[in-house]
Amino acid sequence: MNKTYVTLLLGGMLTGNVYAQQDKSFSAYEQKIPGSAVTFKMVPIPGGSFLFGSPASEKGRNANEGPQKKVEMAPFWMGACEVTYDEYDVYADEEKDKTPLPDGMTRPSPPYIDLTLGMGKTGGFPANSMSQYGALMYCRWLYNKTGDFYRLPTEAEWEYANRAGATTAYPFGNDASQLKEYAWYADGGEGKYHKVGLLKPNAWGLYDMQGNVAEWTLDQYDDNFLKAADAKDPWNKPTAKNPRTIKGGNYQDAAPALRSAARLKSDLNWNRRDPQIPKSKWWNADAPFIGFRIVKPVKQPTKEEAEKFFAEVLDKYVGAR
Numbered sequence: 001m002n003k004t005y006v007t008l009l010l011g012g013m014l015t016g017n018v019y020a021q022q023d024k025s026f027s028a029y030e031q032k033i034p035g036s037a038v039t040f041k042m043v044p045i046p047g048g049s050f051l052f053g054s055p056a057s058e059k060g061r062n063a064n065e066g067p068q069k070k071v072e073m074a075p076f077w078m079g080a081c082e083v084t085y086d087e088y089d090v091y092a093d094e095e096k097d098k099t100p101l102p103d104g105m106t107r108p109s110p111p112y113i114d115l116t117l118g119m120g121k122t123g124g125f126p127a128n129s130m131s132q133y134g135a136l137m138y139c140r141w142l143y144n145k146t147g148d149f150y151r152l153p154t155e156a157e158w159e160y161a162n163r164a165g166a167t168t169a170y171p172f173g174n175d176a177s178q179l180k181e182y183a184w185y186a187d188g189g190e191g192k193y194h195k196v197g198l199l200k201p202n203a204w205g206l207y208d209m210q211g212n213v214a215e216w217t218l219d220q221y222d223d224n225f226l227k228a229a230d231a232k233d234p235w236n237k238p239t240a241k242n243p244r245t246i247k248g249g250n251y252q253d254a255a256p257a258l259r260s261a262a263r264l265k266s267d268l269n270w271n272r273r274d275p276q277i278p279k280s281k282w283w284n285a286d287a288p289f290i291g292f293r294i295v296k297p298v299k300q301p302t303k304e305e306a307e308k309f310f311a312e313v314l315d316k317y318v319g320a321r
Helices: 001-013 018-021 085-092 132-146 155-163 176-181 303-313
Strands: 029-033 039-045 048-052 067-074 076-079 214-220 242-246 296-298
Touching: 039 155, 048 155, 067 155, 076 085, 076 176, 085 132, 132 303, 155 242
Parallel strands: none
Antiparallel strands: 029 039, 039 076, 048 067, 076 296, 214 242
């Protein structure tokens, strides 16, 4: 992994304790999207180590979740909730964002069908059905809008933040009967996603990590990734347009798919019904169960490093299909 990616992903290789000593600003904060009244909350995820993947003895385990490996993680901030339509539409709807887009950027083309399951785009519902390309373009826009570098989490960052120090199948333990307190899923999810932040958060203040909409990560999907994962801040850097890794399970899934170690790979069939030629690079016609949340590295990259990052993970694979 080259120096640019180390800077962007590892946050300068600072441990949680070292960072706490150097910068007392590592705390939760609320970000307002300039030019709008929309805000979102970011919470600090302390550096540390965890067991990435699941043990062979875990109920419901899949082979692609191992071998379990101890890895070290640098600190970062993560969105307390999934990105909502209230946030995403400031970018997607030019009527809500009167400022011109940076050179080379475009807004998502309007979807040809209602992707909100009839629930609309206001009031705190998670943005859904976007491709990974759409999610990453939002991150690029948000970086240009706020001056702070935001991106998708790596698979390891997502799992580390979700576990919040737990070594059990779920962040709260092994008893799936408690899931209803934390997650919208097949048992009680009513067959649809719900407004973010209505249920209990995990120990680090993150809501809806389990269920509701599953979440894009930054990683290329590989069945055997954990075998080769680095011992520090592992990231399976993209090498092809698809598939990519998704975490968290969704409102349609049974409990085992919501375990911390569970992994899902993206599927081109999620856009099979799109009649457009070529098919949309922004939206998946059949994936209302997919969304995303964002992270912010502790050590922010230079403008040149940020531009190189987006060129390598986004522009190189336009559409990520």
